[in-house]
Structure formats: structure tokens, C-alpha cells
Amino acid sequence: MLEEMERDERIFLMGEEVGHYQGAYKVSEGLLEKFGERRVIDTPIAEAGFAGVGIGAAMAGLRPIIEFMTWNFSFVAFDQIISNAAKVHQMSAGAIQVPIVFRGPNGAAKQVASQHSHSCAPFYTNIPGLYVIQPSTPRDAKGLLKSAIRSNNPVIFLEGETLYGVKGEVPDEGVEELIPIGLSSLARPGTDCTIVTWGRPYYTVLAAADKLEAEGISCEVIDPRTLRPLDTSLMVQSVKKTNRCVVVHEHWPYGGPGAEIVDRIQREAFDYLDAPVERVTGLDVPMPYALNLEDKVLPTEERVIDAVKRVAYAS
């Protein structure tokens, strides 16, 4: 954000505790000091209000970044996002663009219970007019956020609440890397089973893949990175090679990008499938508060390993 705000002074950040408190997760650390209160704006607890203000500012030619303290709080601003951000371009016959980024932590954290543990991708990927990005690694997060800020269309940017602490390589200072929206990536090469995953379970899957490798089952892991528009080329190519596929995601199983990916694979790689495509999902229940139960609701290594063995007919 800092690099982009330095580049273009139309960019501003607005949300709860983004300024003086420097972000609930310190994401906006130092920004207020550097850019001042005109460009780093603390708001009241009124998501519908500041989401709407952001959309209006974008329509007027600015490039706002709207931070939700968590995506769970975006629900009160849902109407602004769906009815205005996603629609104005079409309803104005292309005359008005809405270059806005809505971002913030998404998904279960740790014992924040059912109301604050939503994995929000299914809600927003259903809406034509929005881009939805959910990065898994620090490098993807940086490169995709830059592309999101430079996009002339509204972008939903879902950051993993538990992934802020993940360390990973990013391009050296001064080296600008833009990762295009709508491009998946190969996270791990393999030969026996394709696993499509993103967000928090990305790390669960990589750990499971190590264990499966030790048992002689080689997994290829694909990260879509952008959930809408969805790039299926790499995953389909991979499934044509491995003949098997497991999709692993944190969101609930009913519909959403997980089900969409299964649908695309069965259509685009039908003649190459040796087994039904399996999914490992967050369980179909409101998130329990109890830690032992929360661990069971989220996709586990064990469930990933079981699913891979089922599609590989290895018992």
C-alpha cells in the first residue's frame, strides 16, 4: 500500500483504526505519519457508511482502499458493495468506473466463534462485476494488491487473518512486481494427484503433500490466487496429467468457488478423470468457539490425506 500511495496521490486508505492505531493487525503501520489525515482516514464503526463514501469517491475519480477490520463486518455494507460498487459501471453504460479495493482479514482466526469466523469468498464470488482475490503467500499478497489498486474495477481482497504472520520472500526493495489478476500458480509440482487450494488451507495442503510424498503419492498443488475471474487452465492441464483432483478450501461446502472449480474440472477434463473430484472443506456448521472443535471444522491434514488416497484408490 505504501509503495502504491507514494506512486499515486489519488489513493487513500479508509477504515476503522487504520490511522492512529495503525491497523488492528498493524497492516497500516506508519502510513498516517507518512501521508497524513487526508489520505489515511479513521472512521466510526459504520461500515455501510464508509463503504458508500469510498464508492462515491471512486466514482468521482479517486482510488480508495477500504479496510474492513474483518470481512465479517462487511455484511452491513453488503448492499453498498453489491448494488453500487458492482453495478454502477454497467448501469451507467460504462460511463462511470469504480476503481476501489475492499480489503481486510478473512476467515477463521482463533476462537473468535461463529459470527467472526466467516470465510467470505462464496458471498462475493457470486457477483458479476467484482474481482475477488485471495492470496496465500506474502509475495502473491503484495503483487496482487498492487494490481488490485491499479485496477479500474472494484476488487474484493481477502487476506488470511491467520496468515499475517507468515514469512516469505518478496521482491527486493525497488523491484516492482505486479501479479496479474486472474492467473493461477503452481505451488508444488507432482504427478499423481492435483490439489487445488488457496488461503489458509494452502499450508495444510503443502504439509499433507509432504507426508503423502513419503508414502509414494506425489501431489501437484495449484493455487488459483484469484477466485473471480477464475483461471482454470493450469488446473485442467494438471488434472489431464494426474487424472485425479482434490479441491481444498476453508469456506463452507455448499456452492462457492470450491464447487465452481469442481464443476469446471469435470467439464473441461472429463475424459481424463479416473475418479470423482473430491473436496475437503470447512465443515457445514457455524464455527464452534471451542478450540478442539474449531480445529476439526477447518480442513485438516488428515482429511486432505484421506481424500487424496480415495481418489488415488490407495487404501
Next chain:
Amino acid sequence: MAKIIGLPKLSPTMEEGTLVAWIKKEGEKVEVDDVLAEVETDKATMEFRSFDRGVLLKILVPEGETLEPDVPVAIIGKAGEDIADLIAEAEAGRDAGAAAAAAPETAPETVSETVSETASETASETASVPATGAEIGELGATSGRVLSSPLVRRLARERSIDLRAVQGSGPRGRIVKRDIDSYEVEVAPSFASLGERLPPRVAKASSMRRTIARRLTESMQTIPHYYLTIDVDIAPLADARKAMNAELEAAGKKVSLNDLIIKAAAVALRRVPEVNASWMEKEIHFHQVVDISIAVAVDDGLMTPVLRDADRKGVSQIAEEVRNLAERARERKLQPEDMSNGTFSISNLGMFGIEEFTAVINPPEGAILAVGTIRSEPVVQDDAIVPGRRMRFTMSCDHRIIDGATGAKFMSAFKRIVESPSNMLL
């Protein structure tokens, strides 16, 4: 009233039939003469048509089963009828072998029996039938499908593998990639597997194979075969063919050497009619027509469609009809009447480079002519060695009707015709 439908006798010689595929599904409306299923008989894959009108309430036999005629295979009646008793009856009938269940020969009368509702009623009832989940479940359970993954189906197509012969190791016996891969290894053992004791691959004998086995065994065991071989100068006939094809080219037609050989044999049969005969135990039938059975190799077997009145047809017509018969044989589309009542057979393995061979007589015919390949070789003619094109023909004769001299007379007449094709015009 619902009724049990038995497997009909689709050809006079049908002793059993394999239910290859159900065309109608449970719950579907059935009109008189609708195709219910495809049945492979000893002769061909034939359509099993309904004598009744109503709704196909229950399929009793999965696809792939081989059954005797009259064994109950389905129940037809009104939608929603209680058929529990009939199912029990049908099962009892099946257990007892060829049950005396409703014989399908009673065709025309039964039509009116089952039609106790108007067509429109049937239609509306039918529409409501397949709606319940229970019936969908039942269909899945009773259908004899080969379960296999989409990948396996594609590989099977590419590798020409019949999935019915492959053992599935996946859930519910689903054939998965590793099954089809190991299946291939078994079929074509590599050097790496030398020394390994692989068990034989077990494939179910098709009804065609069993017919071939039965008829040819019967032929070899009961007919006293003997063989006459003659070596013929084929150059004149080959040249005649060339000239004919030049003439036919404008019409886009062509004749093969085999077509000319069929014609020559047909003419020879007219000249020596004693060979065109059948031993019928107490009688000998001397045929007044020359109907020639042509042996056609098909996937997994052999068929012998009959070319009628070969002696009276022009070679170009023979060519056209033979091509059509062979094509239908390979597509398994021949009807029993296309294969019955031949009077003489011709079998040609020349295209494989076979010089000469003996063929097994196709009863009740009296003889079969085996055609070898063309050989280019030196020939002594008027005390000089000249290049020659030769072909050997071997006739297998039924000694009960054709004595050696009679057979030899035929072969020599045949040789004269082939070596001097204008002879055919006489």
C-alpha cells in the same frame, strides 16, 4: 393387467440370446412394435420388439445376461400397478429355467388384453412414474452397466479394449486406470515378465463364438471331408479384371479379383450341378439356385452372408452386393435371412499371403472353395520357363454326395473358366 414378458425366439434356430442392451427404461411408455431391447442371437444382434402396449414397469434381467427363450425378462402393464406377485412369479420362472411363462407367440391377442386404458391416460401416468427417488435407486441397482471412470472409457476406446473383460478394483467394481493398465500387461506380456506365471485371461465366449464352435465341430465330426487342390494360371482373369475396371472407372465402380472368382465358381456350379447339393440324411437336395455364402471376418468371429443367384448376376452387381454384405456383417447388421440357405461357400485368405488352405464345410452345403494368394513364379510353358501368375484353389467336399471324380470335374471346369474368362459367357 400387468404381464410378464418372456425372451422371444428371434430366429428359428435360437437356443439362447444375450440381452445386449435395454432400449426402453423402466417407467417408459411402450407401444406395440416399439423396440424394447437388443438381443444377440446365434445369428445377429436383433431388435426385440414389444407385442404389448403399456408402461415398462420392471426390467428383470440386466444387460449382458444370456438366457433361453421364454425366460421372463420384463413386466409391462399400467403405471402404478402392484406387480409384487408378478416379480415373484417371474423369479420363480427364471429359477426353473425356461419357464412356461407367457409365451410371446400369442402375439396379436395379447395386444387388446393389456390395452385397458387410452393412450392419453398412459401418457399422463407415465409422466408421473419416474419421479420418486426410490425408482431411480432401483434402476441403478438393477442395471448391468460396466462401471468405469471417464479416463478409462477414453483409454478403452483408444486401445480398443472391451471393458466387459476387465476386472474393476475401484468402489463397486469401478474400472480405474490401474486396472486397464494391468489388463494390457496381461494381454501382451513383455520380456520383463518372462518366467512369471500369469494366469490366463478369462473372457466370456460370445454367442457368435459359441455358434461357430458348435457348427464347425458338428461339420468336422459328421461330414467326411476330402480336399482337392488345383493350381491355376490367374493372369487371364487378372487381365480381365483390369479391362473391366478401366471400363467401370467412369461410373466410379470397381470389381475385385474375388468378385470374378465368385462369378467363375457360380458358372462352374451351373456346369457341374452335382456339387451344388446338400446331404439331408434320407434325401439329397440338388439346388436349382446358386446362392454363394461368402466368409467374412468380423471382430471376434466370422460371418457367412449369402450372395443370391450369383450365376445370373453381372460381376459389377456381384461386387456391389458383396461389399454391402461384408459391410453389414462387420457392423453386425445382418439379418438371419441374409445368412441362411447358401448352397456353396467361398473363403478367401489370399490377402494374408496364404498360398493354400483347407476350409471347413458350412453345413448343410456340400462344398467350400478355399482361395489362396497370387504367386508370381517361373512356369514351364512349351518347354520354356516364363514368368507366371498362379493361384491355388482347394475345395473341401462332402464325400456323402460328392465323389472324387465329381469334385475333380468341378475343379477342372472352374480352372477352364478362370484361365479363359470368356468361357463365362457361354
